[in-house]
Amino acid sequence: MRLEPIAAPTALRTVGLPALALVLTALFATGLAALAGAAPLAVAGLIVEGAVGSKFALLETLNRATPLIFTGLAVAVAFRAKLWNIGAEAQLYLGAVATVVLGTGALGWPGATLLPVLALAAIVCGAVALLVPTYLKTRFGVDEVVTTLLLNFVVLLFVSMLLEGPLKDPMGLGWPKSAALVPEARLPRIAEGLRLHWGFGLGLIAAGVVWVIQTRTIWGYEMRAVGLNVEAAQFAGIPVRATLVRTAVLSGGLAALAGFSEVAGAKGSLTLDLSPGFGYTGIIVAMLALLNPLGVVVAAIFVAGIFVGADSMSRAAGVPTYLADILLATALLSMVLAILLTRFRMRRG
Numbered sequence: 001m002r003l004e005p006i007a008a009p010t011a012l013r014t015v016g017l018p019a020l021a022l023v024l025t026a027l028f029a030t031g032l033a034a035l036a037g038a039a040p041l042a043v044a045g046l047i048v049e050g051a052v053g054s055k056f057a058l059l060e061t062l063n064r065a066t067p068l069i070f071t072g073l074a075v076a077v078a079f080r081a082k083l084w085n086i087g088a089e090a091q092l093y094l095g096a097v098a099t100v101v102l103g104t105g106a107l108g109w110p111g112a113t114l115l116p117v118l119a120l121a122a123i124v125c126g127a128v129a130l131l132v133p134t135y136l137k138t139r140f141g142v143d144e145v146v147t148t149l150l151l152n153f154v155v156l157l158f159v160s161m162l163l164e165g166p167l168k169d170p171m172g173l174g175w176p177k178s179a180a181l182v183p184e185a186r187l188p189r190i191a192e193g194l195r196l197h198w199g200f201g202l203g204l205i206a207a208g209v210v211w212v213i214q215t216r217t218i219w220g221y222e223m224r225a226v227g228l229n230v231e232a233a234q235f236a237g238i239p240v241r242a243t244l245v246r247t248a249v250l251s252g253g254l255a256a257l258a259g260f261s262e263v264a265g266a267k268g269s270l271t272l273d274l275s276p277g278f279g280y281t282g283i284i285v286a287m288l289a290l291l292n293p294l295g296v297v298v299a300a301i302f303v304a305g306i307f308v309g310a311d312s313m314s315r316a317a318g319v320p321t322y323l324a325d326i327l328l329a330t331a332l333l334s335m336v337l338a339i340l341l342t343r344f345r346m347r348r349g
Contacts, residue, residue: 126256
């Protein structure tokens with residue numbers, strides 16, 4: 001068997017195969033629910049109800065989706081240029097560290113300009129975190145999958161050291177957490193009395209900006225060209241190295257905004273468990289969205305709904321919440337296969 005490229009995939013193939021992948025994933029999940037001793041349709045209903053069945057559930061889903069929008073966009077931007085950024089988790093935590101360092105009042109920054117400064121500082125830290133692997137890739141040919149993945153563990157250990165040392169809250173009763181942000185450094189709620197904060201709104205704006213960049217600018221064209229064929233892009237005069245550097249800045253900055261949003265909007269302080277894997281889940285979000293920035297928003301809300309709904313379903317039906325992890329992992333694998341079969345057909349010989 002061999003793979004033969006498809007010059008112009010049909011619309012049915014482009015849309016139908018990913019849709020079929022999601023249907024097969026749902027069927028697989030219902031089978032697992034049955035094996036766990038629960039009624040599959042009841043489990044599906046409980047997941048939907050737990051995700052969007054009430055105002056509280058919907059807001060929890062949108063809150064959970066907020067960091068996934070940023071990490072999904074970060075992955076989508078990088079993967080579009082074939083810069084394999086597996087380090088969104090590290091970039092998220094560095095963005096959170098920058099937010100805490102400047103936002104706890106130690107530097108006495110004026111309140112009116114504090115939030116933009118925190119966001120900018122987070123973006124810079126996230127961008128630097130991805131620029132290092134990008135430089136190693138473009139200068140020495142080092143595989144960025146390895147460097148970005150390993151940086152996740154390096155940064156987590158670095159954050160752990162900070163929380164046990166310079167950033168440890170002296171009023172935290174010994175817990176490894178940072179001091180709380182000053183009120184001026186907190187993202188306001190979208191509406192009084194709601195938990196949903198303006199980090200979600202910032203994520204929607206970021207998705208729109210990335211969509212414009214990718215579809216309406218020369219930079220976006222260069223990113224797509226480099227991602228499709230590096231040699232052809234270089235032959236056409238596109239500055240490949242500069243394009244990858246700009247892509248790294250955008251991707252790393254977007255992932256860092258997830259850390260800024262979680263600290264300034266949801267948590268108010270930094271802990272080592274700030275992210276339950278938002279950086280890695282962003283890969284699933286980006287792949288489900290087929291690397292489309294606007295699709296990332298939809299995919300992030302869908303994935304967040306699965307997690308929030310699975311928590312509620314587990315309590316009501318007695319089915320382990322690991323069903324959500326299996327569901328998303330299966331969705332990722334089936335979507336990758338669907339994308340492959342969209343662009344290639346299998347031939348004998």
